[in-house]
Amino acid sequence: MTETTEHRFSGETLTPESAGYDAARSVFNGLVDRRPQRIMRCSSAEQVAAAIASARADGLPLSVYGGGHGVTGSAVVDGGVCVDLRGIDHVVVDADARTARVGGGATWGAFDAATQEHGLAVTGGRVSTTGVGGLTLGSGSGWLERAFGFVCDNLVSARVVTTDSRIVTASESENPDLFWALRGGGGNFGVVTEFTLRLHPLGPIVFGGMLLYPGFMAVDVLRNWRDYMLTAPDAVGSGVALITAPPAEFVPEPARGQPCVGVVIAYAGDPDEAPAVLAPLLEFGPPAANLCQPMPYVAVQQLLDPPNPKGMHNYWTGDFLTEFPDEAVEAWVEHGFPPVSPLTQLIVVAGGGAIARVDDDATAFGNRQSPFNLHMLGMWPPDPAQDEQNISHIRALSAAMKPWSTGSVYLNFIGDEGLTRVESAYGPEKYARLRGIKRTWDPDNVFRHNQNIPPA
Template sequence: MQIDGFRGRLITADHADYDTARAVWNGAVDRRPRLIARCSGTADVAAAVRVARDHDLEIAVRGGGHNVGGTAVCDDGIVVDLSAMRAVWVDPADRTARVQGGALWGDVDRETQAYGLATTGGIIGHTGVAGLALGGGIGFLMRPYGLTVDNLLAAEVVTAEGSIVRASAEEHPDLFWALRGGGGNFGVVTSFRFALHPVGPTVIAGPVFWAAEDTGDVLRFYRDFVADAPDELGTVVRLGTVPPLPVIPEELHWRPALAVACCYAGALDDGERAVQALRRFGTPLVDLISPTPYAAFQGALDDTVRHGWHYYWKATDLTGLSDDAIAVIADHAYTARSARSYSAMFHLGGAVARVPHDATAYAGRDVAHNIIIDGVWLPDDAGEHAAAETAWARRFLQALHPHRAAGVYVNFLDSDDTGRVREAYGDHTYRRLAEVKAKYDPDNAFHHNKNIRPE
């Protein structure tokens, strides 16, 4: 199959790079598209979409290829592949950045930190910008500066009919509202324009680890600690085993443990004071909080969730961290069979909660904590671990049922969570999204995503 005027690479099943090109972050996903259209720019994207529509082919859109459900690749259709479109242009005077749709968060952090600037991004450097941003975008900077979508100023979008439009507060405002949380339902975003903020380049950041048997005590302390924390302090709790990273003593590798990772987006002296009580609590196994380059901190966990490993996720928003909820978390977090499996809990609030609920499609403004349960195993261990890790994640989620809020972060939904998409938004926001979907993609051409059907 040819695409007139296409300047990128067209990769079919007989191409030497086909298997590499169709592989996504989650190695458990194995799909065989008819054509991978690796685009060189927006014109290529528009051409690929038009050809797919003309031939009534399935369309998958690949940015970073990081979605756990493997939505970036489809069987017997066209993959509109933006992975070669990774440029980042920073305007330090205006404190903005324009980012192409195939960029990774490591690309953004590298370029923006050259000017001591940043915006809210993911906590893994090889996460794609597009997928994370369109679902909302939670990360260490969200409490002082809001979600990624709260920092989105404009987007260039290729629609389902192959047209190129600009979405902002002034142009196509309905589409702009929907893009900020509604996922990849409304078109292919070929570039984003983000607001930037002074961050780093050195910040107070890093994790503190405690033994698994201390989980209950640490989480009860953490609940009170973050309730009074300044907005500048972002924290993520990780429960599983100690990852075998070079900065961690080898005798601790793979030991069941809880970690609280911190990043203070402000003056170093203020950051030292903000984390002091956490560092002094109990008997930590190791304390790695220190003045750290922000970009390095953002990529510190990249090797703990590598491309090609197998993943299965479950997630929910939490009503709070009651003693009973903490007991459930402590009882289930360390019962996975694979040493690579883990769960992570994010503390929201701050600037996230101050944005009006209907300002964007992201619906979790009143959530203080959410949790993701990540089954992880190596491809060679699939026979031993796939069923066990899947069952662990489902069992953990079910045990949390009494403590679940009416919501879930859409970017944390796996391929078998299609029935929970409405839960991610609530009825009112979902209906509004469905109306925008009907306007910009009435035939639901973009349905390889956390799909919102046109109203």
């Protein structure tokens, strides 16, 4: 490992011979099995700077491990240097200022636990093991987005280690072009070791949970949910998932293991007002199971943890919709059911609210006027014999929904689909601006093991 006096790495380095190497290189998606030459575990921005310098000095590709939850598995790189941020996982809350400083290796579970001690929150990942860094840089969709905006809309500043190992601050007043690019441009411009996020009063008790319906009601449930969400108050966060009913106590026995529809609800207003506000959802059906009630916000944030275990094989894609008419609803259900794997989740999330009121040019991420966002999450046990059938199912569903797609995409919802798909997430003007900023901050495209934006 080449080091300079200026950038001498003082953290722990794991190599393929080290104890703990295999555990350290594993990521959420079990389809990804990459072997870095070394994993450089960092506990400070200075150590990150040294790790970047050593990778560059040795001419090795570089990856950044935050939460490791991204379906592309870009946290690890074959034969290169993995800059491991998991030791930079602090969450420091300033309750008076309603802000939190959070390390680039922290997860949303830790973040939510720390902020909820003060009755504060911001939009966070729908699975608590998701990394704060990857979600924020990719814009940051979550249950609270209609109330408080995307995570990137609540970013106050970022501490960034650059390709030449400088440590800089990006905010509205310092390096504003970099700050603009970080809000939706992904990990293309540097390694963020600390985010400062704006918080909002919420919790610790909110109204939330899930409604469960049998699969044969899917079209009717989706139509009712769609019509309600088009005019719902901003405080209503919700999504509908075509899933397989788990073998759980709350599921009626005949429904277990059968196709079903789950309506997730997270209400950011007064919990006492929720039943009246949500009546068109709560009273529809009736559902086979109604798990909606006042509960800790952290419990709402962990609702989807059990069906999203680490190590399963995953293939994801997604699309924003221009509309969700009856024909689209019917196509979604027809091509989605029955799922190939009982672990697969086909999710529709409602847009609108706070995210739609931010000017489209305010951040790198756009697509703010789309009323609905599809997340096609194919998941199955780690058996290569099942790969082709499951991947084909997701691709066929995606193709069936293209007539209603905007042509754009939320990058955190897709795998490696090529540069054209990355460009479509931004549109030609924003993409050109991002490439120009990339040329300034990373002219050699060192940070390329991601949904890459090459320098102009």
